[in-house]
Amino acid sequence: MTARFKRRFRTVAIYTHSKPQKVKEETIFLKKLLIFLREKGVKVIHGDLNTQSLLGEGFPLMKDTDAYDLKIGIGGDGILLKMIRTLQKEDGLLLGINFGTLGFLSELTPETAFEGLEKIFRGKYEVDVRMLLKAFVWRKKDKTKSSVKVHRGYALNEVAFGHGGVSRLTNYKVTSDRRKLSTYRSDGLIFATPTGSTAYSLSAGGPIIAPMIDSILLTPVAPHRLSHRPILLRPDKPLHVKFDTRFDSISMTLDGQIHFSVLPTDKVSIHQATRRAKFIRLKENHFFRTLRNKMSWGEN
Structure with a gap:
């Protein structure tokens, strides 16, 4: 199910996976992401334990029971599945940035992240609603x-x-x-x-x-x-x-x-479940294209 609507993101939660070989790369990316979010007027930015460990103890820790306008998962599909465990009825949208291998559910990569985020903050996206x-x-x-x-x-x-x-x-x-x-x-x-x-x-x-x-x-x-x-x-x-x-x-x-x-x-x-996961999708992406690109579905 796909829906279209614009949403203003005032509160953001960041989830990060924990792979030692990605620590330096993810830390640099997180610092750039914080600058971007603050420039866009995001009032509240919290993170999970892995995000806090990368950015320092002074970075605010999120609460699993709190709802956020936008939840960003930095990692592979596993980090997005982790986000589902703390999904609240009042939560907004979910976005995956793939630092993993397959990243089937992720929408962006480190290379396309900020270009994609610019589009998202301008409201140029669709919402992919998934049942739980x-x-x-x-x-x-x-x-x-x-x-x-x-x-x-x-x-x-x-x-x-x-x-x-x-x-x-x-x-x-x-x-x-x-x-x-x-x-x-x-x-x-x-x-x-x-x-x-x-x-x-x-x-x-x-x-x-x-x-x-x-x-x-x-x-x-x-x-x-x-x-x-x-x-x-x-x-x-x-x-x-x-x-x-x-x-x-x-x-x-x-x-x-x-x-x-x-x-x-x-x-x-x-x-x-009555609650659903709402993933951000850029308008040019499509489920069957993702199948072909990431799983070689239907290829000769």
Whole structure:
């Protein structure tokens, strides 16, 4: 989903990844970025711990619960996924500047950053709105039938289940809108957004979904049955997962960054989140062009 509107950026938060080989380059870039933002009249500029460590202890530290007009991620896709973990309902727009390798979600590079920022501060951009997933883990309280929520998390790419580095078959019982979907006997199970269809799910044999199509992609990892193929589901119906396994726990991972140990007796519910990620895109960029340029999609 793409929207067009102009926004004045009064508050900015900066996230930076931590790669020792990039410290000098990123520090120089950050200092130039601060000068640019102040010249543009930004009143509040805060940073995460990595940004503060590069700029010195005197640089203001951001609060995860605060909302900002603009959040800038300096790094690869991982730093943008980190930004999703602290996304607030009142947050404005997200912008990625790629200092990493692939940078599939990033819009700018160090070489194009300030030219692009000039356009952005003049309002010459589009907003790429991406859906998120919200996952809840429910656990039975004592020996009663009632359950309590023990974990909640958001994902831009996917919610994945497995056993870490160990390949173990597990029965994943999936229901949709209280109706049985299937029982997947597999090494793992991936619930992906359209954004996440080009990530882990793609490696497991899932299709690419255009980001403007709200949906939930269910992709089994190494399924034991040939009939268990990826399936695209409507996003407005909650999905529920139960487990049948001989092992003590199952690993639930959100965007490859947040890990939570799910007990075999737990129940996990996965929903389309009400909040969304709003990425800045320059008007000349396009999703399919990004696929071709960064993933060699459709090339001979």
